[in-house]
Amino acid sequence: MTNLWPRLELLLPRVSKPARYIGGEDGMQAPVHGPGVVSWLLTYPDTYEIGLPNQGLQILYEILNERDDAAAERCYAPWVDLEALIRAERLPLFSLDTHRPASLFDVLAFNLSAELTYTNVLNCIDLAGVPVRSADRAEADPLIAAGGHCTYNPEPLADYLDFVVLGDGEEVVGEITDVLGRWKATDKREGGRLDVLKELAGVAGVYVPALYDVSYEGARIVDVSPRYRGVPATVEKRTISDLAEWPYPKNQLVPLTEVVHDRLNVEVFRGCTRGCRFCQAGMITRPVRERPAEQVRTMVSDGLRRTGYDEVALTSLSTADFSGIEQVVADTVTDAGCGQVSVALPSLRVDAFTVGIAAQIQRARRTGLTFAPEAGTWRMRQVINKLISEEDLYEAVEGAYSQGWRRVKLYFLTGLPTETDEDTLGIAELARNCVALGSSHQRSPSVTVSVGGFVPKPFTPFQWFGQNTTIELKRKIGLLRDDLRRARGVQLKWHDPEATLVEGLASRGDRRLGPVIEYVWRRGGTFQEWSEHFDHDLWMEAMAACGLDADWYAHRHRSVNEVLPWDHLSAGLHTDFLWQDWRDALDEVGLEDCRWTPCYDCGACTGYGIEHVVASATPPAGASQGTGAVRSNREAAAVKLTPRRRVGAPVGAGAS
Amino acid sequence: MRLRVRFAKVGKIRFTSHRDVNRIWERALRRAGVPVAYSQGFTPRPRIAFGLALPTGYESDAEYLDIDLDDTEGASVTLAALPQTLTGATPTGMTVLAVARIDRAEPSLQQSVTSCTWGIDVGGIDAATVSAAATRALAADEIVVTRERKGRMVTDDIRPQLVSLDVSEPTADGVRLTAELGTQPRAVRPAELLAAFDPSPCELRVRRLHQWIRVESERREPLEAPLSATGRAVPAALAMNAKDHRDDRPTGRRCESLPPGQLASRKIRQIQPQFIGS
Secondary structure, eight states: OOOOHHHHHHHGGGSSSGGGGOOOOBTOOOOOOOTTOEEEEEEESSOHHHHTTOHHHHHHHHHHHTSTTEEEEEEEOOOHHHHHHHHHTTOOOBOSSSOOBGGGSSEEEEEOOOGGGHHHHHHHHHHTTOOSSGGGOOTTSOEEEEESGGGGSOGGGTTTOSEEEOBOOTTHHHHHHHHHHHHHHTTTOSSHHHHHHHHHHTSTTEEOGGGEEEEEETTEEEEEEESSTTSOSSEEOBOOSOGGGOOOOSSOOBOSSOOTTOSEEEEOEEOOOSOOTTOHHHHHTOSOEEOOHHHHHHHHHHHHHHHOOSEEEEESSSGGGSTTHHHHHHHHHHOGGGOSOEEEOBSOOSSHHHHHHHHHHOSSOOOEEEEEEESSSHHHHHHTTOOOOHHHHHHHHHHHHHTTOOEEEEEEEESOTTOOHHHHHHHHHHHHHHHHHHTTTOSSOEEEEEEEEOOOOTTSGGGGSOOOOHHHHHHHHHHHHHHHTTOTTEEEEEOOHHHHHHHHHHHTOOGGGHHHHHHHHHTTOOOTTBTTTOOHHHHHHHHHHTTOOHIIIIIOOOOTTSOOTTTTEEOSOOHHHHHHHHHHHHTTOBOOOTTSSOOOOOSTTTTTTOOOBOSOSSOOTTOOTTTOOOOGGGGGGOOOBOOOOOOSSOOOOOOO | OEEEEEEEEOGGGGGSOHHHHHHHHHHHHHHTTOOBOBOOSSSOOBOEEEOSOOOTTOEEEEEEEEEEBOTTGGGGOOGGGHHHHHHHHSOTTEEEEEEEEEOTTSOOHHHHEEEEEEEEEEESSOHHHHHHHHHHHHHOSOOEEEEEETTEEEEEEOGGGEEEEEEEEEETTEEEEEEEEEOSSSOOOHHHHHHHSSSOOEEEEEEEEEEEEEETTEEEOSSOOOOOTTSOOOOHHHHTTSOOOGGGOOOSOOOOOOOOOOOOOOBOOOOOOOBBOO
16 A cells, blocks of 8 residues: 555544644645655654754755656654554554655655654654664665754764765755665665665765774774775765755745744855854854845745745844845835735844844834843853844844834853853843843833753864753752842743753764663653653663763763764864864854954865855944954953964855 | 635545634635735734634535725726636635625624534444434434533533434445534534434544525525535536545545544743744
8 A cells, every 4th residue: 555545534533633644735746656766755753843844854855856766755753642543553654745655765864953853763763664773674674864963963873874964965865866766776686785875875975874883992982984995984064055056945835734933934045154152053054155135035025926925034044144134124025026024034143233124024013022142141152152242132122122022032051161150140130131121111021031051062162061960050040040030021931951961962972872762762752852751761761771871971071082973974174173162162262253254264165165155245234243343332342352273365255 | 895705625634723724715815816904903914704613624515704805906806716716726625616795794604604514424333223313313302412611521402403414325334414503602513413322423524515594584505606416515617626636535444432632732942043033
C-alpha cells in the first residue's frame, strides 16, 4: 500500500488537531515517484505547527521537486495521540503530500534545529520501520540524513545518522541526488550501501559519521580520523555565494491550520557578522549575503498575491542591518496591489532607528515591542560583543512608549562567561528604568523580562566555556525574582534551567551521548521541547545508566588544546580566531562588524573564496553596536573597540 | 453590499476546524481580490460572518458565510463570476456552490438557522437494529444526554431537537441515517444523537446536507443550491469546476469508540533573538 490515507482517515477523528496530518496546502508540490527518481522525505522532528514554517525545509522541497530525477515530500512528527494509534494499528510514519510510507523513500532527511528534538529523530526513524542505529540497517533501508544548525555538532547522533550536511543545502542536495541516482539506476545493487556512503563523503559538505574513528584517552577524545583513504580528514561546510540565485521558496506553503509564524516569509539576507559571541547562527552562517532589494520587493508582492496573506516577515539574523531597509519597508507597506499589509521584522537591533521602522510598519496594533539586550550591564555586553549602550536601549524603549506601544519585552541570557551578581541584577535595574521611562508616556507601562540560561555552542568563541549549573542558574533567577518582587510593571519569565542543562549536554556532546538519547527515547521521552513532556530526571537517569557525568560534559571549561568532538568538521572559522575572540571576551573587548570594516580573517570568506554581498558600503543610519559609529552624546559609554589582525585590504562591499 | 456564500467542505479538508476555515476564507477573499469591508478600530478585521460551526471531521454541502463588501469598490463585483473565482481561491475540498446578494437587514446566520439536516453513516451494526433504535428514539418522550461543559457535566433533553430521523439506505459498511436536528437554543450534534441510541452505533462519516431557516413559518435554505442527480448539492454550472474528491472516498471501515484526544500543550520557547511583535 503506497497511500496510507484510507487507513489514516479512520484514526484522525480520534486525535487532537487532525488537520496537522492532511497535507493539501496551497504550495504543495506534486511529487512523482518512479524508478529513475531519487525520493526524499524531508522531516521536521517536531509537530506540524512548529515545523511547517521552517524555511530551510521548504526551500529544499522546491529545489528537489524542480528536478526530473528527484521527488521530495514532507513529514512532521506525529503528536503522541496519533503515534499511539499508528503503533497500535501497525501503520508506519507517512508523508503529508501523498501519505506514502516513510520506508519507501530513498532518503529520510531530518532538519535539526534544536537539541531537544533529538529523541524525536530516533522516534521518527523507528516509526518509519527503519532500525534506529545505522549499523543495523539493511541495504534497502532508506538513508537517514540530517541538515540544519545542530549538524555542526552531530556527534551525539553519529550512530543514528547515515550522512549529515553542513551549511547551505541549496546546491548540495542536487549533488547528493546525482550520487544516489546513479546508485538507484543499478537497483541499489552495485557497490552497496557502504560504497555509496563513501561516495557521498566525497561530496563537499557531506559528513558520513560511520567513516570516522574516534579514539579516546580516558574520558578525553584524542583523535577523530577517517577510516578509509579518500574520506576527507575535515568536512567543510557549504555556502552559497549569492542569495540572488536562489529566490526560494517561490511557492511558500500556506497551511490549512494554525502554525507558528503564519505569514509570508521572505529571507532578505543570510549570515550575520555582528559577532555576538554567544550566537552560533552568527558564526556558522558567515558571510553576509544580501538579497537584491528589487528581488525582495518582487518576492514580497508576488508572495502576498499568491498566498492571500496580509502579513510578511522580512527574515534574517538582524533585519535592520539590510542595506536600504527603510525603503524596502516603505515600499511594502504602500504597495497598492497588496492591500493592507503588515510587516514583521524579526531580529531587530536595539536602537531608536529600529523603533522608527517599527512605527512605520505597525501603524495599528501597537501592543508589544521586543528587544534583546541579552545582558544587564555594559561590561557584560562587551564580553558577549552585543554592543548596545544603555542610551541605545533607553532611546529605543522611550521611543516605543512615546509612539504608543504599551508593552516592551526584553530578552536576556544568564549564565554568561564572567557574569557576576551585579551583572545579573543589572537586568532588573534595566527593567525598572524602562518602566520609569514609560510612565511619562503611558498610564501603566509594562516590561516583560524573559531570561534564558546560556548554552555554549560549537564554533563560537564560547565553545570552551563551562556552562552554569542548574543550581547556579536557579540561584540567579532567584536573585532576579527577589529583586523584582516589588517592581511595578515588570513581569519576569524564565526558561527552565533543567532544560538548559540537557540542551548543553547535546550541544557539546560526543558520540557517547548517543546511548543516552536512545535510553531517553526508549523510555518514552519524546517531545522534550514541550514543557509537559520534558523529563529532566529521565535524562539524568540515562546519563547515570550510560556511565556519563553531566558535570564533565556541560559545566567543565575546555582548554585550547582539547580535541573537541566537532574538530573534524569546519564552519570555515579558524580556531585561533575563535580562541582570540574568547580571550577578548574575557578582557571585555568588543569587535567591530567586518561587513563595513576591514577583514579579521575569521576564515569564513577567505577559506572558501567568497565575500560579503552587501549593497551599502556604510553602516545603516543610527546603528552604533559594533560598527564603531560613536555618537557625541555617548562618550560615557564609548565602545572599546580594538582593531586587530586585519588582513590585507578592506573587503570590498561587493554590491550584487 | 452584503453577499451570502454557500460552499461545500468535503474530503481531507473536513479535518480543519471552524477557526481554520475562517482563516482560509480571509486569505481566499484577498487572493480573489474581493473588496471586503473592514471593521474600524485598532485592529481592522474583514467583515465576514459564518453560520453555525461545523464540527471538525464532518463534511458539508451547506456551509455559509456572509461577506460585507466595501461601499465604493463593492459595486464593481460581478456576482456571476464569483463562485468560480472563489472556488479557485480556496483549497481542494472546498467548492463554492452559490453566491447571492442579501439585504443587510436580514438576521445573521447564527440567529436565523433553526435546524440542520445531516447524513450520518454508521457502522458496526445492522440496518434492522439501527431502525429499531431509531424508532425507539422517535417514540421516546425525552432523550437525555450528558455532556461536559466548562469542566462540569450537564444533562440535556435533546428530544425536542430531534425533528426527523430516517434510516435511509444501506452503505458499503453500514447504514446511512438522515436526521434533522434543531439548533436552538443550542445545536445538537449527530454524535450526541448516536450516543443516545441503544445500542449505540459507530459514527463513520457525517455530512451536513442542509441548514434551514424559517421565513414566515416556511422552512427554507439560506441559499438554494441546485441539486445534482445524486442529491448532492453541486450546481451544473460548477460541476466542471468542482475539485475532484473521488480519490478521497472512505474505504474499509472499522469501528471503535475512543473520544477525540484533548491534549493541551504548551511549548518551551527557546529564547529568540530580538523580534518585533506582540
